Amino acid sequence: MRPGPTTAQRRADVRLGLVLAAATAASTELARSFGYSLPQSPPALEQLAWALAISLPLCVRRRYPVAVLLVVSATFIALQARLVLEGTMTSICLFVALYTAGAWARDRRVATAARLVVVVAMFAWLVIGFSATPLSAMLPGTDSDQTGFLPPRAATVVYATALNVVYFAGAWMFGDAAWRDARSRAALAASNEQLRRSREENARRAVLDERVRIARELHDVVAHHVSTMGVQAGAARRVLDTSPDDARAAMAAVEASSRAAVEEMRRLLGVLRAGDAPHGPDALDGGPGPAPDLRCLPQLVAEPRGGLQVDHAEVGTPRPVPPSTSVSAYRVVQEALTNVVRHAGARRASVRLRWLSGAVEVEVVDDGRAAPSGGGGLGLVGMRERLALHGGLLDVGPRPDGGWRVRARFPLPEDA
Template sequence: MHNRRALLIDSALAIGLAVVSVSLFVLVDSGELAGSAAGDLLRPVREPDGGAAVLVGLACLPVAVRRRWPLAALCASLLPDVVLVITGYGFSSVAHLVLLYSVAAYRGLAVALGGLLVSLLAYALAVVSAEELPVTVAVHVLQVAILAGVWGMGRGLRLRRAYLEELKDRASRLERAREADARAAKAEERSRIARELHDVVAHHVSVMTVQAAAARRVLTEDPEQAREALSAIESTGRVAMREMRDLVGVLRSPAERGPQPGMESLPMLVEQMREAGLATDLVVEGEAAPLPAGVDLAAYRLIQEGLTNSLRHAGTAARAVVTVRHRPGELDVEVLDDGQGAATAGSPERGGPGDRSAGERGPGEAGRGERGRGHGLVGIRERVAIYGGILKVGPRPGGGFEIQARFPLS
């Protein structure tokens, strides 16, 4: 549609130039411009005739294709002009100026220079071949200056158009980059929220599930114990609701954000696991020092996930030990249980993504492989990797499961 419209406009321009050029040719012939500067410049040696008028019109017709084939159109327009000058008519249409401008405006520098060179050579050929024309040196200089000026205007328009296109392209690239950054930020935030939801929901729901199963088993034989289990379920549910409200508050507004759990909440977590039926011990070594908020939360979530896995998979007779070691420049955390499992130890990996978990054992390894496949351990790997830590996850030699992490504090 755009090309068709441009062709129609250029065709109308070609017809208009042809009409104007033929009219000027007739006026010069009739002497109506005699005595004027235009009449002196365009005055022919030979008397104009119909054939010369046709040549004037033909020189204007290539303007119709000036956008598609500008250099070819320029050459086609210069040919009748040169013939007019050589044969002594002395009249040259302005169509070749329009076409020279088009070559400079719509083609690259090499083609544009070629168009200027063709115009200058055609003019030089006409001057040399028609020495009897009454043209002074000043007219030659003026003609060359006109050609150079028209060419310069076309190049200026092309450079300005290229500059505007580059600005548009740069703005488009920046917009795409902003959209990509926004998508990445949203994906990262969704991943963080998913980790938090899993840590909060999975832990408490696992505890409530174990307590409910225990209450169901002893409901008829020991109502008092069943009542205690139901009370623990109620307490755990309240804690889960409170943490969920805190997490939703983070999503709603920063002003509603409550304190996140940290290492100071470990005794409460251990006690909660004991009430859920998992014998749990807490060992703290070294002098506790203030921890960065991110490391504090990551270490707590790691221990929470490890104890939740032990509660789910280690069995009712298992025992879990949580060890926290405060060392200069680093924090070590460890969650071990003695439940029945494979006897192949995991291997440590830097940053977490390549660690070997129970879910990645070979065909001959038995045990609780599902403990390495859940979203919780994936979240642990991501948390440890964020803070440049070392993570080791896998079955213990002789049975049981272990999760060990070392967080640098520098």
Template sequence: MASENLDDWVRPRPTAAQRRADVWTGLAVAAVAVVNLFLARRSGFYELPHRAALAEQICWVLATTLPLVVRRSHPDVVAVLISIAFVGGQFRGSQEQQVTTGVLFAAIYTLGAWGRHRNRSRFLRLGIIVGMFGWLVLSFVIFSRELGDPAERASLAFNALVVNTVFFAFCHLMGDAVWNGARQRHELEEQAAELREAQTLVAERAVLGERVRIARELHDVVAHHVSVMGIQASAARRAMDKDPARSRTALTAVEEGARTAVDELRRMLGALHSPAAGTEAQDVVPNAGIDRLPEITDRARDAGLTVRYAVYGDPVPLPESLSQAAYRIVQEAVTNTLKHAHAKALDVRVRYLSGELELDVTDDGRGSSTSDGGLGLVGMRERVAVHDGALEHGPHPDGGYRVRARFPYQAGVVL
């Protein structure tokens, strides 16, 4: 994570492609260094009395350059081996110093950029740099007589000190910069992965929420009509022989309920396929509102209940979402009465109070079927909660069951 200490991060090992590139690079540099050794000997560069034989010089050149084939896989070991070989080659008078010097700088840079243990990498680089400056001073002391007059030696020493300081500092800082860049890329990749996980979780929650919403709407839209149809079909069966006229009336009600259920189900499915579907403010049945409550009570009356429906107070325009929520709550309460309460009478009251709408549905049955885990009660609670209302449900003191919901609203505000 971005908040972690940088020293706690371990850079991943190089990829297979990077390791192959290192092998070819190391072999190519070794070949160039050997060729450059022959050119230096032929031109007389670094022609010192104590120079080693050609075979030994080739060995020192290879010992200095070939470790590059694993420079990113084992940067600490490579840096140490190249440093030792570089000093050994110079001590033995190797005439190839151009390519091998560049190899030494590359090894220090690679250790800074690819060292997997940050503290060890840092101290090892500093140790190599200090050791190289120590060798620089020692070489001037050992070979000072072979470098010309004192003024020439002083000038050469100053030049070597400045050049080496610049190059070592550049390699050290560049290695840190590359390592920090890799660290930042790692952080960005982690953040991107976390973002993808969060997006996946949000999408899963959205799908789950949509499934719950569809299930709730199916329950609200279809269950009410199917329940009424079942009760009316049962009444028609019982009255088939004794009262054919009543049986025909009940079957007609079943037919109308089935037609209404299919129509509302078709509307709901159409709304679910619509790109704008899914918002809480838009109900799947656009005309379901508080003005349609008499239709619910009429169906309950057709099912054989004695229904009393009354509106108290002066009706006021309500926001569309609130009107739809009121319709669904009354619908669910009446459905529960029809399905489970075995009631004979139903009382539905709508009260327009000062800044508050109250819905009161009471039956004289044996009690509620709406359990705390029921989908119908969950839907009621959600609709009430959306509008900052309050829901009460439970046995009525005079017998039966009561559902009462209160919704606050601002007079004159219609959305």
């Protein structure tokens, strides 16, 4: 369905109606001046009134297209019956009304029915006129002798019929073509609007996804190193007076962890400041800079954690891993060890890297409390988001024999 007329189009209709009214009135008076009138023709004022009656309704032609068509058509037949012989401008008014009904009527069935009624009525009036009018009246100054292929009356009927067929068919087809064109433009505009909204929604989602990725990465970088620094600083404070050497070792661990945190923060900021920073699962995790991945697990395990002993083992034959998958697996292990230090109160933890058929699996288990305590759960949320991005599986929960387990399985591509 095409949209309704705009304010500008309605104003244009008013201007068109007034112009046609003036032109029809002038043409009617000129026809009288040319002598195109009969003794039975109405007075000049009545002819002027008929001229205004057939043209002024066109001021609202796009607002009420079917009603205007019916009014103009009835007026056209009436002024013909009243022998108002001006035919040029009145025919133009009828053409405009018929065209408008086809181009602007919102109910297509009503538009078709109204136009069909008008066309049938006009041809019926034409037939009545031919039947009731003598040849001398139709063709003044012409005798009844045949001078061409057809007799004069037959030629007149054929000519008038063909002219009216072209007239009404043209108005009908032009109106339908305008309707189809308007519908196509409206559909294109709606499609463009939907596309614009879709682009805005995609951009909004991209911004939200980027915020989530940044928050996840910041949590992984900050939480791990700050937790380690807190544990080591606490250990140094406790042994500062009794064992200065152990205190110095703990402070050295704090220094090393702070440097690592600063280095990772610089890498992260480098990704965020890059003009062509990637998006999607590889964003931040696989950006420029030495992002830690599965190859860095031995160094991660070897970091001091305030008395927590961590062992590391690798099972299976190593296979190539996409960079984003490798970084995400590393982050899962890093977050799991951070949670062990912060919440579990464990003395030992184990890190396992397993190479499976079509997947790589990392697992962190500890001998601490059976459930984590405190915290806002952002670390677990980040783990789940990473696994969801890669289509992996995350298993987090207590172990039957005590302690806590975090197991993450990342699928690998077939050619990996």
